[in-house]
Amino acid sequence: MIPSVRIVEVGPRDGLQNEPQIVATDVKRALIHRLAGAGLKHIEATAFVSPKWVPQMADHAALMAMIGDIDGVNFPVLVPNFKGFEAAMASGAREVAVFASASEGFSQKNINCSIAESIDRFVPIFEAARAQNVRVRGYVSCVVACPYDGAIAPAKVADVAGLLFDAGCYEISLGDTIGVGTPASVRRMLEAVAGRVPVERLAGHYHDTYGMGVANAFASWEFGLTAFDSSVAGLGGCPYAEGASGNVATEDLVYLFEGLGVETGIDLPRLVDCAHWFSAKLGRGPHSRVAKALLARTKP
Helix, strand or coil, X not given: CCCECEEXXXXXXXXXXXXXXCCCHHHHHHHHHHHHHCCCCEECCEECCCCCCCHHHCCHHHHHHHHCCCCCCECCEECCCHHHXXXXXXXXXXXXXXXXXXXXHHHHHHHCCCHHHHHHHCHHHHXXXXXXXXXXXXXXXXXCEECCCEEXXXXXXXXXXXXXXXXXXXXXXXXXXCCCCCHHHHHHHHHHHCCCCCHHHEEEEEECXXXXXXXXXXXXXXXXXXXXXXXXXXXXXXXXXXXXXXXXEHHHHHHHHHHXXXXXXXXXXXHHHHHHHHHHHCCCCCCCHHHHHHHHHHCC
């Protein structure tokens, strides 16, 4: 049987949430539909957060209404608290994501509370999600290092991931938020986390600040992970981590796995077209190395 991986496209949410220019709702809808047309089956559409803190996500309900249903495509949304969960349910969402940090300093700077307090906030979400048959995915940020606390002990990451998994998350996405990880540091982290959460319930979420995103994904795949988050055109960043670049580009991951003979279900040429189209909407080129290389090959 041909091995496969599941790629979760986070560009419309994680990739866009820190863009300085507000992207029109109809353009976001077109982006999501183009991603689905390229074969992506899991597209994180938006975040039900306060427009005061994340203006880019102010159109969350309108966007969900515009997307509609696409057969076989899942549209998870991020919710920071129970109020966000209720709004997501009202919009028709059937999967939500919650986030915690492995760093106390990052947790305080990001959401103004401790790690323990952040997880306590999710208790009503887990209870309501179980009652409504809604899946909950968990994010853990700063799994390698933090801009405030420095290097993060792998055991700390394992503790936070274990708490989210035990609370009811079907999968834990491990985020190298500032992109300083290397295959060695990522593997040490995974070895610790796998002691608390089954490997098949883990996903890799790697930023590409030092160009290690693809290498870290490969190391994680060798470790046994088969789910990865990525962002079309390498969109993204982190407002709490100065200089941190976007998520590893979806095109680069697809190219990696195709070269390994691993099925992604994604049409790479169509995905690259989407990356160039949307990057042009933002007035720049894609950060993806694969998108740049394939464009250069098509030029006369």
